[in-house]
Structure formats: C-alpha cells, structure tokens
Amino acid sequence: MDELAASIAHEVSQPLAAIVTNAESCLAWLAKDRPDVERARRAAERIVRNGQHATNVIRSLRAMLHRTPLQVSPLDFNALAVGALDLMRSELARHHVIVETQLCPLLGVVTGDRTRLQQVIVNLVSNALESMAEGAIWPRHLRVCTGIDADGAARLSISDSGTGIDPATMSRIFEPFFTTKRDGMGLGLSISRSIVESHGGRLWASAREPRGSTFHLCLPARDLCPGVCS
Numbered sequence: 001m002d003e004l005a006a007s008i009a010h011e012v013s014q015p016l017a018a019i020v021t022n023a024e025s026c027l028a029w030l031a032k033d034r035p036d037v038e039r040a041r042r043a044a045e046r047i048v049r050n051g052q053h054a055t056n057v058i059r060s061l062r063a064m065l066h067r068t069p070l071q072v073s074p075l076d077f078n079a080l081a082v083g084a085l086d087l088m089r090s091e092l093a094r095h096h097v098i099v100e101t102q103l104c105p106l107l108g109v110v111t112g113d114r115t116r117l118q119q120v121i122v123n124l125v126s127n128a129l130e131s132m133a134e135g136a137i138w139p140r141h142l143r144v145c146t147g148i149d150a151d152g153a154a155r156l157s158i159s160d161s162g163t164g165i166d167p168a169t170m171s172r173i174f175e176p177f178f179t180t181k182r183d184g185m186g187l188g189l190s191i192s193r194s195i196v197e198s199h200g201g202r203l204w205a206s207a208r209e210p211r212g213s214t215f216h217l218c219l220p221a222r223d224l225c226p227g228v229c230s
C-alpha cells in the first residue's frame with residue numbers, strides 16, 4: 001500500500017503540474033488586449049489530454065494493485081513519443097528547452113500498455129528537463145530519437161544537455177528512493193524500469209558528449225523496417 005501511495009503521488013504530480021501550467025497559459029492568451037483564442041484553445045486541449053493521462057495512470061495503478069494483466073495493444077512507437085512530448089510541451093516551453101525529434105519513419109509497432117509506456121517517456125523527459133533547469137547551461141537541448149537496434153528491438157533515446165550523471169552514482173540511479181534532488185522522491189526511474197521490464201524491454205543510461213545524459217528504452221518489436229538511431 002505504501003508503495004502504491006508513493007507511486008500515485010509520483011506519477012500524478014507531473015500531469016497535475018502540466019494542467020496548472022497549461023491553464024495559466026490559457027488564461028494569459030485570453031487576457032491579452034486581442035485574445036489569442038486559437039492558442040488558448042490548444043492549451044485547453046492539453047489540459048484535457050493531461051487530465052485524461054492522470055485518470056489513466058490512476059486506473060493503471062489500481063489495476064496493478066488488483067494484479068490485473070497489462071492492457072496490451074499494438075502501438076505506434078513514434079506516436080507514443082510524440083504524445084508524451086505533447087503532454088510535456090508547456091513545461092518544456094516554460095523552461096526554454098529546444099526540442100529536436102528524429103523519428104525513424106519506417107518504424108513499425110510495439111506491443112504494450114499505452115498508459116504505462118507513456119508514463120515512462122514522461123518520467124524520462126521530466127528528469128531531462130529537471131537536469132537542464134538545474135544548471136545555468138545554455139542552450140537547453142532535448143533530443144528524442146527512435147530507431148531499430150541491430151538485434152531488431154525498437155529503441156527510443158532521450159538526450160539532454162543538462163548536468164549529466166555523476167559516474168559515482170550511475171550504478172544507483174535506478175534504485176528505488178535514490179535521489180540527488182532536494183524535492184525528489186527517487187521513484188521515477190525505478191518505476192520506469194519495472195514498467196519497461198514487464199514489457200520484456202530494457203532501460204539504461206549513458207553519458208552524453210560533450211555534456212548531459214542519454215536514456216535508452218528498448219522494446220521487443222514486430223513489423224519493423226530498418227532505421228537508424230545514432
């Protein structure tokens with residue numbers, strides 16, 4: 001029960017923060033001398049999507065409590081990445097992060113639980129954002145890339161230009177409750193790794209040159225066509 005409460009607190013805080021940020025932007029667009037209704041509408045749509053994501057996350061955690069099997073379906077891996085970035089869009093913009101995507105156009109489908117895999121990507125993007133927001137290193141650059149590994153797995157890589165991971169703690173970052181942040185719970189990576197492993201995949205980190213880090217998520221895939229992920 002403690003673990004469930006901690007997981008809910010962790011996984012729901014991101015969509016709630018996104019809802020507040022988007023609601024603030026929506027009001028700001030409407031408060032202009034000449035209200036920008038189109039931008040306000042897009043912000044309101046993101047509020048809806050984040051609200052739906054939070055609801056799905058709670059439903060998914062309740063299912064875990066009842067040991068209900070994963071809700072698997074064929075998923076477009078690229079669309080999953082784009083959907084997770086969309087959920088984070090306002091926070092990325094607020095922190096002036098330049099987002100670059102390099103999505104392998106021929107990538108096929110993976111089989112998995114959409115909500116849980118989206119949680120993983122949101123957790124990785126949140127960490128990347130936090131590591132960039134922490135330091136005064138500019139530009140803040142997030143790169144999201146999909147491709148196919150030599151062994152045929154679908155791969156998603158998320159690179160940031162943040163503080164990077166101290167080599168002395170690299171082996172501990174996936175441990176539950178390990179955090180280097182003042183307000184961190186130390187849960188994002190351990191939750192994410194257990195979700196990925198329950199899908200038969202792998203999640204790991206590496207240092208990025210000249211600075212920052214890259215997180216790699218690999219999932220077994222089907223109907224894949226060759227692509228690159230550098």
Ligand SMILES: Nc1ncnc2c1ncn2[C@@H]1O[C@H](COP(=O)(O)OP(=O)(O)OP(=O)(O)O)[C@@H](O)[C@H]1O
Binds near residue numbers: 129165178189
């Ligand atoms: N992109 C990153 N750049 C640098 N360090 C990172 C990155 N992602 C994770 N880390 C390191 O791994 C630790 C664990 O990450 P994790 O997401 O599990 O917890 P957290 O972010 O500290 O807290 P929370 O539970 O709120 O997510 C972080 O405290 C940080 O030291």
Ligand SMILES: [Mg+2]
Binds near residue numbers: 126188189
């Ligand atoms: Mg985290």
